[in-house]
Amino acid sequence: MKREQGAARGLAQRMGIPGPMGGAHMELNGNREAVVEGCGGILEYSEESVRVRTGKLAVRFVGRGLRIKCLAADSLVVEGFFTGIEFLW
Amino acid sequence: MLAGLARWLLGSVTFSVFPQGGRRGAGERFFSLAARSGASLWGVRRRGEAFSASVRAGQYAGLRAPARRAGVRLRVSRRNGLPFWLRACRRRKGLVAGGALAAALLLWMPSCIWSVNVAGVSGPQAQELLAQAELLGLFPGVPRGDIDPDLLQQSLMRRYPDAGWISVNTRGSVATITLSERVETPPVKESGRYYNVKAARAGQVVSIHATEGEAAVSPGDAVAEGQLLISGVWEDVYGASHLSHAAGEVLARTQRTAEAEVPLRQTIREPTGETVERRSLRVFSLQFPLTAVPAPQEGYSCTARVETLSFGGVSLPVSLYIERWEGFQEREVVLTEEEAAAQAWREIQAQTDAWEGVELLRAEERAAVQGGVYRLQVQYTGLENIAVESEIFTGGGDEMTGDSNVG
Structure with a gap:
């Protein structure tokens, strides 16, 4: 299984298709909304900081008035005023 | 908007999450476990140590296991949507019936x-x-x-x-x-059709003014009804006959008679002063009586009026129907000759008013009482235009047919 995923990632890199970092796909709408697909859960949630697990990585959104708009099994939408995004190993 | 509608149709539950024993990260862990169990959450907020979120009504029960595992306590704060509304309506059968009736009326009325x-x-x-x-x-x-x-x-x-x-x-x-x-249009002179002018009534010609055609009578002549007055056929200096549309005005002194008969013994109706008023409300095509008074049978005459409500110039299907019954009694009276004459003259006056375009010059009256009836006969001499057009029928070419009075 892991070999197949590795082969797929290699093929995507050779074709110039950006692969998901840490197994997650993230879309940003300005600094107001972030859609994270492939997230593994919420690690921290407050109005100033939202930290989510994305495979081996953790992504931390820092800002003001942050809130989780939607939360499903492997995706979430965070909205608010982002002042920074950190990738944590 | 579509998501909002779907959530309303399926129903949603807004709940609060309270971490038990002040455990840090219990709320975040609960949401992660809940999302992993398949629940779709929205509106996730944090208020101090507590959280709140909304979930589809059918998924709320499935949140108990993640809550237990994460060590949080859930409390429902609000239920929204159609399923909860219907459940509330189940207890209010009258409201549901009223709503269904209103919906049916709204569908049917247009x-x-x-x-x-x-x-x-x-x-x-x-x-x-x-x-x-x-x-x-x-x-x-x-x-x-x-x-x-x-x-x-x-x-x-x-x-x-x-x-x-x-x-x-x-x-x-x-x-x-x-x-x-109907707007009366002036008569159009038709081409290809020819007319004579004849006398509508018998009389003595006072003046004749022919605007077209040749005068066939002179002032002072006595004419019978239907006699030719102005001819539409005329001869030129070479003796050739020509047809035209004769027209003109012929004033003549004529005789007209008006008659009236008035029985001296009459039955008259006198009001008794008793009145009965009945009102009813008409809504659409239904009538609801507002007074419990039965309709009088005999000895009453009825007048009715309808007062319709209107709004913005459009009559509404709501009106007030008012019947007014007035009692009367019949009484036999014997008129004097003067009273009968006055009544007869009123009838004569009504008859003469109907004569249009007649200038009445002289009246000769004859009155008599015969068999209990007052008879009044008035012979009027008047001045009026007796000219009336009569078409000359031609049957092909210039040969004339019909109309025998073409001179």
């Missing part, structure tokens, strides 16, 4: 005509037109599908031959009958 208006005429004429329309099937409450405006229009036109035009238009639940008066 399919009927609820107001019939008349434009172009007013007062009794409008009431008569409405009554005729009702006889033809157009009345408040009739289904719109049962109305054929074209057919109705034609039927009304047949009943009002003097009307210039009658149109029936339906707009929504309002039907409007528009009556246009």
Whole structure:
């Protein structure tokens, strides 16, 4: 299984298709909304900081008035005023 | 918006999450476990140590296991959506029945005509037109599908031959009958048709003024009814006959007689002063009595009026129907000759008023009482235009046929 995923990632890199970092796909709408697909859960949630697990990585959104708009099994939408995004190993 | 509608249709539960024992990260862990268990959450907020979120109504029960594992306590703060609304309605059967009835009424009402208006005429004429329309099937409450405006229009036109035009238009639940008066157009001189002028009545010609054609009589001549007055046939200096449309005015002194008969013994109605008023409310095509008084049988005459409510110039299907019954008693009276003469003269006056274009010059009256009846005969001498056009029929070419008085 892991070999197949590795082969797929290699093929995507050779074709110039950006692969998901840490197994997650993230879309940003300005600094107001972030859609994270492939997230593994919420690690921290407050109005100033939202930290989510994305495979081996953790992504931390820092800002003001942050809130989780939607939360499903492997995706979430965070909205608010982002002042920074950190990738944590 | 679509998501909001779906959430409302499926129902949603807004709940609060309280971490137990002040455990840090219990709320975040609960949301992660809940999302992993398949629940779709939205509106996740944090208020101090507590959280709140919303979930589909059907998924709320599945949140108990993640809550237990994460060590949090859940409390429902609000239930929203159709399933909860229907559940609440189950206890209020009257409300549901009322809503269903209202919905049915709203669906049914636009399919009927609820107001019939008349434009172009007013007062009794409008009431008569409405009554005729009702006889033809157009009345408040009739289904719109049962109305054929074209057919109705034609039927009304047949009943009002003097009307210039009658149109029936339906707009929504309002039907409007528009009556246009006929506009009299001046007579058009038709080419290819020839006329003589004849006497409409017997009399003595006072003056003759022929605008076309040749005068066949002179002032002072006595003429009989139908006699040629102005000829449409004339001869030129070479003796050739020509046809024309004769026209003109012939003033003549004529005799007219008016008669009236008045029985001296008459039965008259005298009001007793008793009145009965009955009111009823008409809503759509239903009538609700407002007074519990029965309709009088004999010895009463009835007048009725309808007061229709209107809004913005459109008559509403709500009206007040008022009947006024006035009692009377019949009494036999014997008129004096003077009273009978006054009554007879009123009748004579009504007859002479109907004579149009007659200038009355002299009147000779003869009155007599015979067999209990007062008879009055008045012979009038008047001055009037007796000229009337009569067509000359020609049967091909210049040969004349018909009309024997062509000189």
